[in-house]
Amino acid sequence: MKAFALIAALLFCASSVAGEAKTVKLLTIGNSFSANATHYLGDLAKAGGHTLIHQPLVIGGASFQVHAEKAQKHEADPKDKAGLYTSGRGLKENLELQKWDYVTIQQASIKSHDLATYQPYAGWLRDYITKHAPQAKLLVHETWEYRKDDPRFSKPGDLKSQDEMYIGLRAAYDKIAAEFGAGIIPTGDAFHLADTDPSWAYQTDTTFDSKTAKQPQLPNQTHSLHVGWRWAKPKNGGKIALGMDGHHASMAGEYLGACVWYEVLFGESAVGNTFMPKALDPTDARYLQETAHRAVIERTK
Template identity: 75%
Template sequence: MKFALTLSLSLLLLVSAHAGEPKTVRLLTIGNSFSANATRHLGELAKAGGHTLIHRPLVIGGSSFQVHAEKAQKHEADPKDKAGVYGSGLGLKESLAADTWDYVTIQQASIKSHDFSTYQPHAGWLRDYVSQHAPKAKLLVHETWEYRKDDPRFTKPSTKEGEPKTQDEMYQGLRASYDKLAAEFGARIIPTGDAFHIVDNDPAWAYQTDTAFDPKKAKQPELPNQKNSLHVGWRWSKSKTSDKIVLGMDGHHANMAGEYLGACVWYEILFGESAVGNTFVPKGLDASFARYLQETAHKAVQARQ
């Protein structure tokens, strides 16, 4: 009995040592739907890891560095101008000063992420503004992700010069652009895009396009096989112009698996410990796939060390 108690105590101490000390992280994200996707499950991962997350998201759908910078500039020019505030009623200046943030993140709009010419001067303006109004916060650059391989951007590529025609071209462009920005700022990258790219190119786990599915002939509720997709993909939903249910394709935004992968990457960066073995897994996500996503997030973060 004494041996059993001693063994149990030893195991408990081992687990406690592995888990690390509880941390409280204060995070402000300046982003869009992609930052919302990537942090969807972050609080739950933090709680399961014994930590606390205090998060204020500043989200404008589809917004770029320019959109956020110009909103702050409008607020500076006229604090009463509603175009200068977020849904909370506060401008960026007040949001930055509202707490002693540990981290503030910025990111480019995904559609422009491959093109570094769209980053500046607005990203630099935001960096300086964050430094001025949240001087104790560390600035992090969130590397967003490539679209799904069967997204219209790639199945019907643009003829415009510089536009990526494949998933890999988009990734190579966005990685180079985010790397260049982070180097200029001396800031750390949150490599969500790297993690997505690893999964999208894993022979055993990558999503494979269901070539037997014809969206023009599909009838509700028919959908293709979308196993292991990290993106929303094909879905039936209400039309924006009528009550009719229509088939649509969203190869941009993350689905549950993509959101979980993103959150695991953010968790490692913010809390300084591996997401591998974290007990939180969203309901409905396959356990073996979830474990693989944890390991992939860890791999992506470690590659940036």
């Protein structure tokens, strides 16, 4: 079995050199996390000599339930705006818009560690996708843990640490994917590998005091896969203020996520892909490519 896994891994690595140009048609049913993880996917595909046709269905913070109920509203009344996405189409029309190769689903990150929140809505979406896009391969996007210093972990609740969140979300996504016979996009695994790598992982800057910080002062956030501390205007307007976002992906996190998606969708290693965001250090970019590859390969063992 180990020998088979090794051969598969070697063939997978070789495909990055010998692979033929592919066109992949992708529909993502998600939220800001799917938007983060696919931000650089088209660039990677182009650099790899491939074509990506991507229709994102993004609702901020959306869970399985939100997308399922939107589709149900559209079924009840096709003219009801509550059942439409920004494209002006309902989920049914989006599923039938193309002969999609892949359709992805994911849970809201805040609920990702809690399997009890997945059903019955994940199953409803699976059945709906099967009905309206029967040719598509269903993929479950494993979202990621929050940054170790995210305020969520210091508040009373069911999550006490980054590790606890990862263990819970991996188990939940694995169970639902196995139940559906779906593939996994192991973005969460890749984040965890980098977040726990003692030679690379982000380390909290204990010298930074957010209560006394003055603009533009920020902590050392080297190798953060998350947005983290930043100075910005609130969404509702007002003065620029210091805020913490330990949920969403930074540029490095977006690149890592896109490398994982690239490997799963195009079947070739991201290691050596020539696309790298200009502001990302090339050494870090190479590390993120290798980490994404490791996460995907470990799923084949």
